[in-house]
Amino acid sequence: MxxxxxxxxxxxxxxxxxxxxxxxxxxxxxxxxxxxxxxxxxxxxxxxxxxxxxxxxxxxxxxxxxxxxxxxxxxxxxGLAPPIGSNDHAVYLSSLVLMATNIYPAIELAFDARALADSEEQIAVIRRKSVQRSLDLFGIIEARLAEDGPFVTGDSYSAADIYLFMLTIWGHPSEQAVLNRYPHIASVVAHVRARPRLKAALEAHGALEARIAEAA
Ligand SMILES: N[C@@H](CCC(=O)N[C@@H](CS)C(=O)NCC(=O)O)C(=O)O
The missing domain is CATH 3.40.30.10 (Glutaredoxin)
Known part of the structure; x- marks a missing residue:
């Protein structure tokens, strides 16, 4: 197991x-x-x-x-990923790795700001710049969704949509900032939250509802 x-x-x-x-x-x-x-x-x-x-x-x-x-x-x-070896699977892997190696570390940088900085001013600069970087990177995903969506790999929902959802809820940038700016990402997020099989796990992580008030 x-x-x-x-x-x-x-x-x-x-x-x-x-x-x-x-x-x-x-x-x-x-x-x-x-x-x-x-x-x-x-x-x-x-x-x-x-x-x-x-x-x-x-x-x-x-x-x-x-x-x-x-x-x-x-x-x-x-059926949570396109068939192995298909072009859609290539897009699936590429999207997952793009998000994991670019957006994920940009968000982590905001969380690590305190350990990296010598002053409150530096922390604020690191957070501001990392949030801006993350928003720019989410913009690349938004553009792809607008062109080839509604899901990350095209017509079909996949685990790449789940991965995108995860990145939107971490608070740097705030979920609200991402969803307000990017309507196609917002619709992926709504789709993931509405999946019946995910309800219990989302509840366990405190992620079933957006945390509207969260800063950044
Ligand atoms: N490249 C790794 C990054 C994993 C990562 O940074 N995880 C964070 C939490 S989201 C962590 O475990 N941090 C350890 C800590 O804060 O002590 C992955 O994609 O799995």
Whole structure:
């Protein structure tokens, strides 16, 4: 059985929602930030990062995009990714990696601002610039959705839409800032929130409703 190392509202949200959509058996292991930062967790995730997925053979893999792509490809019958080898699958992988290696770290930079800066002024500058960068990058996804949507890979809903949803709820930029600016992303987000299979997991992460008041 898979084991998901999970923290509420962190990067494991994508894998958690994908596992729920797939309907495959898995053990959900909730961790606190302190447990993630403990030495022992490095045996599972060498960089001390969430998410990590334990495989049935006892090994564990990390990196959110790889976990999502692995899960959907290992369970193609669920139809949560385009057929492996198709052009749509190429777009699927490219979109996942684009989001994971560009938008995700731009958002993380805002969270890391305090550790990187020497003063409150520097923190404010890092946050402002990282939020602007994230918004610009969301703009690239919005343009693609406008041209080839309504979903990230085109006509069909996929785990890439779940991944996009996750990035919009982290607060830097605020979900409201993303949704107000980008109507096509807003409709993907609404679609993910309305998926019946995801309701319980979204509730567990406190992500069923948008956090309107959140700053940034
Ligand atoms: N490239 C990694 C990034 C993972 C990452 O940065 N995870 C954050 C949470 S969203 C984390 O675990 N941070 C550890 C900490 O804050 O101590 C991925 O896509 O999985």
């Amino acid at each position: 898979y084991k998901l190392y999970n923290v509420k509202r962190w990067g494991s949200l994508s894998a958690h929602l994908v596992l729920e959509e797939l309907g495959v058996p898995y053990q959900n292991i909730w961790l606190t930030p302190e447990q993630v930062r403990a030495r022992e967790f490095r045996e599972i995730s060498p960089l001390g990062l969430i998410p990590a997925l334990g495989l049935p053979d006892g090994r564990a893999i990390t990196e959110s995009a790889a976990i999502v792509a692995f899960l959907t490809d290992a369970h193609p019958e669920a």
